[in-house]
Amino acid sequence: MWKAKHFGPYEFDGVSREGLSMPGTGEKNFSPEMARKLDVYHEALSAYLGYDICIHVHKNGGWAIKGHSDTSQHYKGLAADIHATNKKTGARVSLVDMYIVAEKLNLFGGIGVYDWGLHLDDREARGARWDKTRIRVVKSLAITEMVQDVA
């Protein structure tokens, strides 16, 4: 039974081909090491913003058997699709802030930015970056050279 400070294994449970939740699969298939990295990310993002936050793992956004690109890290239990909110007000944390902190930590091999939030993964190769937002949120910042990749 793995544990993380800010996440429960159930948050990474997969969804069946019929769309039903598959209890216990996050516990079995999601990487404890990735969960620990998400803990670090949670605390770093909160510190950066100066307020408490909630990080929401999306449905089918942890370990998965379908619904992602063919080579997705989700199928290996190494990826999480998330967004963050202010714990007190419920307001969404901006994609830019989420991205900056993910990049600064240097913990995630893959970082993808979407209108709904971030895809973070623990692939071995470093530096997979992509911005699929409508307005190219991250590219506009010129923080890093964006590399087109698959989520």
Ligand SMILES: [Zn+2]
């Ligand atoms: Zn993803």
